[in-house]
Amino acid sequence: LALSLGAANSFTPKNNLSKYQSKIPTDPDHDGKYEDLNGNGKMDWQDVQIFKKYLPFFQKLPKKFQKYFDYNSGGAINKKDVLTLALEVYKNDYTPPSQISNLTANPTKYSINLSWDNPKDPESIDLKGINIYLNNSLISTLPKTKENYLIENLSPGTTYNLKISTFDLKGNEGEPVEINVSTLPNQVPEAYLTIPSQKILKANSSIPINIKAIDKDGRIKSYELDFGDGEKINETLYPEQETLNLTLNHTYKKEGAYTITLKVWDNDNALAINQTSLNIKPSWIDKTWENMSYWERYDFTKAFLRKDPTDKYVYGCVDVASAIYANATNETLMKEIYGFPDTIPMCLDGGDYHLMNCVLLGDNVSNIYDWGFINMEDKIRLFGNVTVPVEIVEHDYIYESGRWIEKGSLYELSGYIIGFKIHWKPNKPPEVIVIPEYCDPMYVYPDY
Structure with missing residues (x-):
């Protein structure tokens, strides 16, 4: 040696x-x-x-x-x-140890994990420990055997200045190794808001409203649900949750358009907002609107002939109404009717409208058989407590009326217009007045 x-x-x-x-x-x-x-x-x-x-x-x-x-x-x-x-x-020692080396930092949303190599050169034989500084404040002193340190309880998306220095037995502290590290940013939670998909939502009826939320990098702390009618629900969750899935029931007292607003906060106070709109109908609106089948259109200027499914006879009709359209797959329930706007909610303004209906069969011998909407599939109830008679036109009905319409004969179709004068009042059922208006006879010759 x-x-x-x-x-x-x-x-x-x-x-x-x-x-x-x-x-x-x-x-x-x-x-x-x-x-x-x-x-x-x-x-x-x-x-x-x-x-x-x-x-x-x-x-x-x-x-x-x-x-x-x-x-x-x-x-x-x-x-x-x-x-x-x-x-x-x-x-007589006034010389500090050497600096640390190979400093690395691994940040998360709330922490920074530091690792390094302590000096092992002759000048650092008297190494006693390591000082950790965060934004120029000493936060920890470690023994010389430690070569890593976890800094916790930090804020997301924030840049921190870190310094690590060595010191010896006498307390001589060397020049620090310095690094700037940013924690990972907070992700805003996701918020979802769902109302029933059915067409009719009525006043004074309980409506289920589903709210969902998820925070992929934290927890849901609280939420607020504003129903748009002046009522709100606020709740702080104990404990905080990674996901939220609730169905809350609410009853609107008046018809009209409302906007529901869902606000969700996570444990870092990040805010997510979701909104949806809904139209609340008067409580007397019947749900059968959403189940209506397609209503066919007929031209007032022509007589209508339809072949019976059994192929034994035909029947005729005169349509004196404007067009009526309805389809369960869209929101346009009534269209092109005298004085009517395109959709039901726009009718609820207190105005007067006329709904012109058509005449069902009449001929040169018999009186008018019946009146109502032309509907080949089902009977329809129109407005809650106001029933409009609608008959299925089929061979039993015509036969029981005592008159066949036969091929090769001339028939007179005569009758009258059924006029509905409907007076709308908010929050009340409509007032309906039946007004008969006779029309000129028309002639048809079934030759098929």
């Missing part, structure tokens, strides 16, 4: 060391002791380390050499000399 003594002198332990006596230089502090064992020109902690490690070697030196290493002047080399040398080094 080689032991460096002086700036350029090497000391090799052997049985006979007298020839090296002249190579031992004068000690720097002129106290007759030699402390610069590593030969770097100064007394430091590496000298203490060398002396402690090779203490048995120094104890076996000839007495003429031992005086240089008897640091406490006790007359012999022992462990007390190690302590004396250490105290002397400590008293």
Whole structure:
């Protein structure tokens, strides 16, 4: 083993060391002791380390050499000399350890995980610990054995300044290694709002409203549901939840257009908003509107002939109404009727309208059989408590009326218009007045 003594002198332990006596230089502090064992020109902690490690070697030196290493002047080399040398080094130590190396930072939404390598060079033998600074404030002091640290309880999407420095036994602190790290940003939660898909939503009826929310990087803290009629529901969740799925029932007291607004906050106060609109009909509107079949259109200027499914006879009709359209797959329930707007909600304004209906069969012998909407599939109830008679036109009906319409004969179709004068009043059923208006007879000749 080689032991460096002086700036350029090497000391090799052997049985006979007298020839090296002249190579031992004068000690720097002129106290007759030699402390610069590593030969770097100064007394430091590496000298203490060398002396402690090779203490048995120094104890076996000839007495003429031992005086240089008897640091406490006790007359012999022992462990007390190690302590004396250490105290002397400590008293004269003003050099901090080296910096850390290989610093890395792994941020999450709320934390930053740091890792590094502590210095292991000779200047850092006296390394005592590590200081961690966050935005220039000391947040932790670690022992020299630690090479990682987790900083928690941070804010999402925020940039932090981090500094890590080393310090020695005497408290000398080195220049820090500095880094800026940003935590991951917060994701806004997702909010969903669903109302029944049925066409008719009526006043004074309970309407289920489903709300859903999810926060992919946190938890749902609270929500607010505004029904648009002045009523709200606010709830703070205990505990906070990753998902929210609720169905809340609400009753609107008046018909009209409303906007429902859902607001959802996550545990970082990020806000998600979702809205949906709905039209509330008067409570007397019948649900059969949504189930109506398609209503056919007939031309007032022509008589109508339809072949019976049994192929035995035909029947005729005169349509004196304008067109009536209805289809369960769209929102246009009534269209092109005298004075009517396109959709039911626009009718609810207190105005007067006329619904012109058609005449069912009449001929040159019989009276009018019946009146009502032409509907080949079902009977329809129009407005809640107002029933419009609608008959299925089929062979039984015509036969029971005592008149066949036969091929090759001329028939007169005569009758009258049934006029409905409908007076709309908000929140009340319509007032219906039947007004008969006779029309000129028409003639048909079934020749198919």
